[in-house]
Amino acid sequence: MERHVVFAAALTVTAAEWSMFRRSPVHDACSTVDGPTTNTTVWTASTAGAIYGSPALANTTLFVGSYTTPRGTMAAYDTATGATQWQFQAGGAIGSTPVHIPPYDLLVFGADDGCLYGLEASTGVQLWKWRHAKFGKFNMASSPVFDAESSLLFFGTSDRTGHIFAVSLALPLAPELQWARATGVGDGVPGGPALSGGTVTVGANDGKVYNIDAESGAVRWTTQTSGVVYSSPAISRDGQIVFVGSNDGNCFALNHSTGAVLWSFLTPGWADSSPAVDDADGAVYFATSNGNGFQNYAALFKLKMTTGDVMWSDVLASADGLYDPVIAGSKIYAGSINAGTTPGYPPGYLVAWEKASGTRSWMLETGGHLGAAAALGAAGELYIGDQRGHLFKLV
Template sequence: MRDLWRRPALLHKFKTFSQRLTQPAVMIAALILVLGNPSAAVPHSSSVNLTSLGSPQNAPEGGAPTPNPVPTPPPVQQPVPVELISASATDWPMYRHNPNHTGNNASAVLVNQSTAGDLRESWRRNVGGLVTSSAALVGESVFIGSHDMSLYSLNSKTGAIKWAFRTSGTVESSPAFSAGDGTNPSRVFFTSSDRSLYAVNAATGKLLWRKADDYSVSSPVVSNGSRYADSRLYVGTKSGKLNAYDFDGNLVWSYATEGEIEASPTLARVQGSDVVIVGSSDTYVYCILAGARTPQLAWRVKTGGKVSSTAAFSDNLVFVGSSDSYMYALNAVTGAQHWKYQTQGPITSSPAVQEAEAGGYAQVYFGSQDGSVYAVRSDTGAQIWSTPFVGPIISSPALGGEVLYIGASKGVFALNASSGTHLWSAPLSRTVNSSPSLSQDMLVVGSADSNVYCFRIPSLAPVSAQPEALGSVPPPTTQGK
């Protein structure tokens, strides 16, 4: 190296080369040489992402590096369509028709006292096990449970099975339907004797969620924010708890009674507050303030027996039966007894309530295990009429306009709501403990003969409706685990 300083020509060439390093073209060439050996240019402790700089090794011979292609942006995620089932005011979306459990579909007026005699079987569907569940009728769907451990969705025009969801226990309770929105699908809630509460997609039958907590025969009731403060689901358990859930299956609160809850909870607005009313086998009727995160007892009233009848709420009165043979009318604000009416047998049937005309009184209809169906005044409890049947009445009456429908021993019947006289009947091979459900032009009921029956007036029936003979039950398409 010392020889370099002794030879002026070589020293001149070295200085010239050093000066050229500052020129742009030479700097670019030097940068390429450095990138060709990146490990010599970047310390190991650096976090530089080398992949963003390109790959000069891939450059064509004698050419510039080939840049990486511009990355393709990820596709825009489109919202997944939500399955919805259209509902209308003429439907019967839950047990006893509405959250007040009045058992009265005022829109079901196409069948009246003059035309009830023209009702005919439109279709029947064998569901593989006796049916004590009552149907929810929504649009062109019939949702109903069976002792074959499944919940079914049937086509309301033909009775064809749309889907079946199998549980691990009998489905004795009645399903409750909730309309969806742009985010959530339409849902059906129900309980099973496998000790579970289920939520399934109403359109597809796919499981949305399941909660295990000693559930069995209590039918869920749903509220929505348009009428009540919160959208919630209420249901009772065999261990005596009244549970409140949001529609995603999160437990909001739980209230413990001292007996089993077989009845469906009833919702009401009392003096501006949301309340839940339910009976228990501990002989009490409970009224619980429902709006808070913690349940609060508003009142409870003792009867003389087990209460498995579902209460009906109308005009600030609560109507509920007891196994002590009485039908009670209670003040919804205080729980004070307004009146009680005695039959000759336990009352497990749930009452139906006719809307009162201006200045008049409503009529309350119910069955008794003494074998009779009764109509009494809502204001005094005075009897208006009673109609005897053969065998105990377990089924709960359904009111459509001026016609009252009831299941009884080996058949379903239509009565004149004003007088109790027979208008029509459909003899069946087994007892009907299921409660009738009504839409505008359709009567649906289940039977202990394992069939679900649909009755219509032929002139009002859809063109595609054809009676279907008994047959084997197709296997369920969806299973709960």
């Protein structure tokens, strides 16, 4: 049953809640609160299937989707116990991270049936389902980002339709298309868009990074790389620099106003993971995976934001890739995947490093691939899901 409610005021998002992909609209994935100091799990919960997206948080509730076919499941879990609060079946698999919009108890996510869903976050009741008739069915692995000032939601399609969408969540509640922008020939937009300064920045499978006016959908600039851009860009909090990786192995820093390359750093593998930005420390973190002829090259690089100089690096020989690092106080965390090219090692680890030195603090074997980022709670607790369908909490 669908229920319809009316927004009486502008929507706001408290970024500290880690209520969306990579914490906030700029996708910095950085918290000042210290994260777990040991690999001890508080609880483990089973989900409906493989977890390809990150969790989103709302006070004492954790939201995460499962990539099950033909219908994925979005579920809510109690952060204290891991108990399931509700489950909702979508019309397609869910491979992205939902966004929670706190004042109006709204949870929004996309699925591979080409639909955007709006649920009442406290109950899981469907409020609306949206798909634009002109564009038909498409896959939606791109995690949506929400702009509180304009009440616009931005997301991309991850199949050959290759569009970036903006929909309005202002009155009436059911979304209305604001604009749709094609990315050109290719397989679409696998990563989530980042938002800063009235523009949306996103990478696409045509190898370009796009910067688009958030209100009109006009393209402000594009920057071409030599590989597919699977990762989601991150933007410095001052709005000056865009950081993004490409499968050509390069980690890029781009001028947010013009798209000009400020610096690039070539890694031996694929830079297909979303970077994490620590403005206070003047550093950006890129994780890499096997590629470009290199095997067993799961690595984490700490680079100076302004120059790209290497501050430290660490190679995890037991994995094929590291993905989507997150920063919590004095530590940084990332998950790994071992797809079988490193025999004798487990399929996945959660790894913690000392941010200052790059020394590994601890590792946790989860039993499943960890290809999506963790989310961090207000007290530094860490939540992450693996591709076996297990959800973990650490403190």
